[in-house]
Structure formats: C-alpha cells, structure tokens
Amino acid sequence: MKMKVESVNLTDPSLLLRPEPVYDGKPVSAFRNFDDDENDPMKARVRKTYYDMHTNMSVDFVKAKMAKWLKFNHFKATMKEALIKLNDLVDESDPDIDLPNIVHAFQTAERIRDEHPDEDWFQLIGLIHDVGKVMAFYGEPQWCVVGDTFALGCKWGPSIVYGDDSFRDNPDTHNPKYNTKYGMYEPNCGLENLLMSWGHDEYLYRVLVHNKAKFPKKALHMIRYHSFYPWHAGGDYQHLLKEGDEEIKQAVLEFNKYDLYTKSAGIPDVEALWPYYESLIEKYIPGVLEW
Structure with a gap:
C-alpha cells in the first residue's frame, strides 16, 4: 500500500536560495522525495528508519541519550x-545518496569553498557537519x-516526514504533558x-562546545540545526520562537543549500x-578530541 506523505509537498527554503530547475543534472524536485515505492529498496529502508525513530524518540529517551553521550567518554580521536x-x-x-558519508562531506565542503573562498571556517563546517554520525559505530x-x-515535549510538528502515523x-503522543x-x-x-x-546534529554541536572549537557562533548553529527541516523548511514551531531565532534560521539556510544540493554522482578526490x-x-x- 502506498502512503501519501504531506510533508514532501512543502517548499524547501533552500529551493528559494538555489531555484534552478536542474542542479548538477538532477531536478531539484527529486531531492528529499520520501514517497513510498514498494519496488525501491532504498525508499523502504528510509521509511523504516523514520518509523523506528518516531516510535522511540521520546522525551525520556532523549534525556537518557544525553546522559550517556554527554559524558564524552566513549572514545578519543x-x-x-x-x-x-x-x-x-x-x-x-x-x-538522495547511497554513497559513504565522507563523500558527501567533501562534496559539501568543496562547493562551499568554490562560493566562499574567504570563509575557511564555513568550508570546514561543510566537511564536518555529519561527523556526529560516528555514534553509529558505538552501539547506536x-x-x-x-x-x-x-x-520533543510538545505536539509533533505537522511537516515532520511521514506525519502523525509514524x-x-x-509514548509522548499519548502523554498530556507533551502532546x-x-x-x-x-x-x-x-x-x-x-x-x-x-542525533548527529545535537551530538556534534555538544562535542564542538566541549572541546572548545574556535568556530563563530553561527557555525555552531549551522551544525546544531541543519537537520531541523520541520522548522527551517516546514515553518513549524513558530509559537515557540523568540527574537533572534530568525538570524539563526538564515545561517542554517545558507548552509543547507550546500548540504542538500551537493548530493550528486560527482566523487571528489x-x-x-x-x-x-x-x-x-x-x-x-x-588535537585529540573527547567524544
């Protein structure tokens, strides 16, 4: 059975920043397509990942993960x-991509380097933005x-991929404290x-702060919120925002046009x-960091 996914029809703000109908040979409408396709094993894998996430990601679960990972005692590297x-x-x-994550890291960094040659901190953010995914090698x-x-802790954003069904x-769906x-x-x-x-956004943000990275504040915002699509692409959670949050959003959108639209067949050296x-x-x- 095919499922209608409302969120994929929303306009991604990064389309406004990079509105060409074709990008690196791929139509922009083809990016972030979460429609189900029973004949596509990649789409089935993506759907299962999100359903597992949305089933288990409760307030208590997140607090437990923070208690575990924010001791920064898992490895040094x-x-x-x-x-x-x-x-x-x-x-x-x-x-959008079925290649090792490091390929995407260099794709992102190099595109930023092409367009922002004088902002080397921005280039490095492009390279490292997904490195928090190393948690997958340590039991997660x-x-x-x-x-x-x-x-977490409030009604689910209406533009979250796969919607309320997922x-x-x-447990938080049925908890009046959070729903x-x-x-x-x-x-x-x-x-x-x-x-x-x-996930990898929050974890890497915390790792960088803990290890006293020398990035500007906007770089840390790019890391922390680059995957927060229900907010920066869907417009959710407006009632919880305050003055100054729009500035954070603009920094994230500037980064995300490179994160999303560099996913292509080109393999960097x-x-x-x-x-x-x-x-x-x-x-x-x-130096050696605590993770």
Whole structure:
C-alpha cells in the first residue's frame, strides 16, 4: 500500500536560495522525495528508519541519550580520524545518496569553498557537519543517529516526514504533558531552549562546545540545526520562537543549500583534498578530541 506523505509537498527554503530547475543534472524536485515505492529498496529502508525513530524518540529517551553521550567518554580521536570513520557509513535515512558519508562531506565542503573562498571556517563546517554520525559505530542504531530532527515535549510538528502515523506508538503522543501545542514549554521560549530529538546534529554541536572549537557562533548553529527541516523548511514551531531565532534560521539556510544540493554522482578526490582540510582542522578544532 502506498502512503501519501504531506510533508514532501512543502517548499524547501533552500529551493528559494538555489531555484534552478536542474542542479548538477538532477531536478531539484527529486531531492528529499520520501514517497513510498514498494519496488525501491532504498525508499523502504528510509521509511523504516523514520518509523523506528518516531516510535522511540521520546522525551525520556532523549534525556537518557544525553546522559550517556554527554559524558564524552566513549572514545578519543582527532577530527580527521572521526571523519575517516565515515568511509564505512551509508546514511539509511537519506533518499538522495547511497554513497559513504565522507563523500558527501567533501562534496559539501568543496562547493562551499568554490562560493566562499574567504570563509575557511564555513568550508570546514561543510566537511564536518555529519561527523556526529560516528555514534553509529558505538552501539547506536541509525534511527537515533541520522535523519531529520524535530522538537520533543510538545505536539509533533505537522511537516515532520511521514506525519502523525509514524508517531502513533510513541509514548509522548499519548502523554498530556507533551502532546499539546506548547507541551512542556512557555510561549516564545526560544529555539535554543527546545529539547531536540537525539542525533548527529545535537551530538556534534555538544562535542564542538566541549572541546572548545574556535568556530563563530553561527557555525555552531549551522551544525546544531541543519537537520531541523520541520522548522527551517516546514515553518513549524513558530509559537515557540523568540527574537533572534530568525538570524539563526538564515545561517542554517545558507548552509543547507550546500548540504542538500551537493548530493550528486560527482566523487571528489578525497586524498588530494586532505592536506588543505587538515590545515583548517588544525586552525579551528585541533588535537585529540573527547567524544
């Protein structure tokens, strides 16, 4: 049975930033297509990943994951070593690409480098933005590592992929503390006070802060919210935002046009690019890090 997915019909703001009908040979309408297709194993894999995520990602679950991972005692590695681990990861939530994640990392970084040659911090953010997915190598299933993020503790955002049906077995769906418009929040509490679903965005943001990365604040916002599509693409959670959150959104949208539209068949020469990006790692997040 095929399922209608309302969220895929929403206009992605990154289309407004990069509105060409064809991008690198691929129509922009073909990106982030979550329609079910019983004959497409990639689409079936994506759907299962999101249903597992939306079933299990409750307030209590996220707090437990934060207690576990924010001790930063799981492993020690340089940023390059962590990135190299992505050679062995294919994101099970991504309908656009079926290549190791490190390929996408360099695709993103190089496109940013082409268009922002003087903002080396931005280029490095492009390279490392998904490195929080290393949690998948330390016992975490991909459904709590990859994919779009969303706010917990209030009514599910209407533009979350696969919609309310995917949350039917989530305990927070039936908890009056969390299933109303405001849930556990005050009106206009602000983006940074929302409890986000656990995944690579929040984890890497916390890793960078813990290890005293030298990025500007807007770079950390790009990392923390780049997968928060229900907010920056769907327009959800407006009643919880405060003054200043629009500035964060604009930074995230500037990043996301490179994250989304660089997913193509072009494979960068990773080995040739490493020396340049190693110099940026040394500048902004050097040494052995606690993960």
